[in-house]
Amino acid sequence: xxxxxxxxxxxxxxGAGKTTxxxxxxxVAPVRTEMQNTDxxxxxxxxxTTGLDYGVVTLPGGEVLRLFGTPGQVRFQFMWEILGKGAxxxxxLADNSSxxxxxxxxxxxRAFADVIDGSRAVVGVGRMDVHPVPTLEDYxxxxxxxxxxxxxxxxxxxxxxxxxxxLDILFYQIDAASEFSGAALQEVP
Amino acid sequence: xxGKEERVSRxxxxxxxxxxxxLMVKEQEISGVLVSTGDGFRVASRLTGSLSAEKLSxxxxxxxAINEAVCKESSLGACRDLVIEASQGRILLMDIxxxxxxxxxxxxxxxxxxxxxxxxxxxxxxxxxxxxxxxx
Numbered sequence: 001x002x003x004x005x006x007x008x009x010x011x012x013x014x015g016a017g018k019t020t021x022x023x024x025x026x027x028v029a030p031v032r033t034e035m036q037n038t039d040x041x042x043x044x045x046x047x048x049t050t051g052l053d054y055g056v057v058t059l060p061g062g063e064v065l066r067l068f069g070t071p072g073q074v075r076f077q078f079m080w081e082i083l084g085k086g087a088x089x090x091x092x093l094a095d096n097s098s099x100x101x102x103x104x105x106x107x108x109x110r111a112f113a114d115v116i117d118g119s120r121a122v123v124g125v126g127r128m129d130v131h132p133v134p135t136l137e138d139y140x141x142x143x144x145x146x147x148x149x150x151x152x153x154x155x156x157x158x159x160x161x162x163x164x165x166x167l168d169i170l171f172y173q174i175d176a177a178s179e180f181s182g183a184a185l186q187e188v189p
Numbered sequence: 190x191x192g193k194e195e196r197v198s199r200x201x202x203x204x205x206x207x208x209x210x211x212l213m214v215k216e217q218e219i220s221g222v223l224v225s226t227g228d229g230f231r232v233a234s235r236l237t238g239s240l241s242a243e244k245l246s247x248x249x250x251x252x253x254a255i256n257e258a259v260c261k262e263s264s265l266g267a268c269r270d271l272v273i274e275a276s277q278g279r280i281l282l283m284d285i286x287x288x289x290x291x292x293x294x295x296x297x298x299x300x301x302x303x304x305x306x307x308x309x310x311x312x313x314x315x316x317x318x319x320x321x322x323x324x325x
Binding site for chain 1 (some may be wrong): 196226227228229230243244246247248251252253254257258262290291292297
């Protein structure tokens, strides 16, 4: 057990891959809180997370990352507020095949603005191989428009290495933000 | 957002409301009742004041989902009822048997309620609704 633990959030729209991403990297059996999805007009998937996802990853440097996934739908915004408390950074996942993925990302960036604080986030865009538009530049421009400057990368969250890459990028963002502000990384209370 | 899409027909909602009304008549210390889907949509409700059935439905979904995860993690078997004790009342959540989808019954009670009595009445309502859905 490392003495340095950090709480990170995975958020994004329904079907963006939050549960999959955490399950792909967690060293412990991930906690899932999936319920049968009855909103098939919105998304065809069979189940949806309504509580939280939870997993743990240890980085090569010994840092322990505690990963909390949020429900995607706005009606669970109260869970976003609960889970966001004490978090150091956010992975925002997007599904490029959805109706308005850039708008979705902006919504989560706004909802977690206090945690992100302008830079403590990374955006992972899925299904770009079959849906190349909007482009990563489109996401970047939209985020800059609301004062958020974070890396936006194409990803496949079914691949463990790609999720670890997202976490590496996020950890770098958090580290850089902490150095910039002159504060050391804070441990989870 | 299709959250307003009808989960049950109007006649089904009327029958559910009849059962909820009966529960409230039977137990005067029950201040509100709600039936919602497992994924957090309102099906039918009798709530007072400014309480949002839509928001409470989402919260009930999260609570039941986390409750089930805790039961599983603790190897304590299937999740049954969830009772929340508050300074001014209690909240009771339980599954309603349904052949096609998970439904949740949420019961709000005032502080002076006798818990066993309400639990008994709520389980009765749950069984009645369950028979209604299973038989439909």
